[in-house]
Amino acid sequence: MNVNIQQIKQRFGIIGNSLALNQAIETAIQIAPTDLSVLIVGESGTGKEVFSQIIHQNSVRKHNQYIAINCGAIPDGTIDSELFGHEKGAFTGAIDSRKGYFELANGGTIFLDEVGELPLSTQVRLLRVLEVGEYIRVGSSKIQKTNVRIIAATNINLQTAIETGKFREDLYYRLNRVPISIPPLRERREDIPLLFRKFTADMCEKHAIPPLRLDDAANELLTNYYWKGNIRQLKNIAEQISILEKERNVSAHTLLAYLPEINQSQSLVVIEKNNSNANYANERDSLFQLLFDLKKDMNELKKLVFDILSSSESDLQLSNENAQMLQKIYSTDVAYYDKQQHDEKEEITVYEPKNNAMPHIEDAQEIVENTLLLANNEMDIIKRALAKYNGKRKLAAKELGISERTLYRKIKEYNL
């Protein structure tokens, strides 16, 4: 079966090797030869459409028609006639009779994407096709037979639609003879770097531009991002960054600029307040992990700067006020960070929401404030080092104990 899965991936251009993805492909292969209707469920952009093609192409119907219909894109007024056809004069403008998709796809497969968008009257007609293989054209009384396999997909929760009277329960059970669930990217994180690499490589090759490379921190950020729009969103961002980014070695800082939602601390709070399901806990954990990783990097940098300044060999002079400030930030941050290391085992308890209280948001604010404070001081120190060596970056970088490249990046960042 494994060999088969690999062949399917190659044939249909599917990237990823997570267990959840492989299981979904395996189910598709297993049920393809049957005539059972299938309901593919997954968030927007998870890649539902290709599963419908896998099923059709691996069924006995593969030489007959495959018609994909986006139920959400057809106006309510014309959907019955599109699906089931109409007779001449059935409505104003029906100057001729017309075959519907269920007639055209006889012997083949119909893919009903966004099936939750079907009007209730159309749901009744569809139920009849599923139950007895019969339908009537709009404006006709003649019953017609069709032999069509139906594969449906939805990115909304049909159970909720049933509860609110928007979707027929009997139709749901008829469609859902075999469910296939496509997990969101955040539940198969190991696939994210593979997909990103493939999308950027394709784009760079297509436009004959040098390939992109993500550093470790950028890869970490990419993998831990929420990816609300799943593979579609990942593809968009991979393509954007491939074309727009001049620096081909991408850092987490650079990547962050392409991930707008994560930049808005407000969205964090909204998620905290409005979302009680498990997803937001994952997202929040990822964001805090990111903040703490950033903080760790900052602490290391601070320690380095502090050590340089404290060393007796250093002749780099700081004003009294700045020296005190640096010492203060450094000592509080180290104490804070040390405490965290010490509490590492309790980390989950510490950052778990407790009755909607948000102590961790305050922690995050403290980190952001300290980080800003440090940035000002860092800028000051860099300025002085540059002034001391008349702008000679190599000597200034040596004095600061950082690489020339890092210094160059800082100069650009602080607009020095």
Ligand SMILES: Nc1ncnc2c1ncn2[C@@H]1O[C@H](COP(=O)(O)OP(=O)(O)OP(=O)(O)O)[C@@H](O)[C@H]1O
């Ligand atoms: N595993 C995959 N490997 C490579 N590309 C993929 C994969 N899955 C999906 N894609 C690509 O991601 C994009 C989104 O997929 P698709 O349109 O099937 O999403 P969807 O689940 O139908 O979303 P929606 O519910 O919004 O219609 C497409 O360009 C598709 O080719």
Ligand SMILES: [Mg+2]
């Ligand atoms: Mg789709």
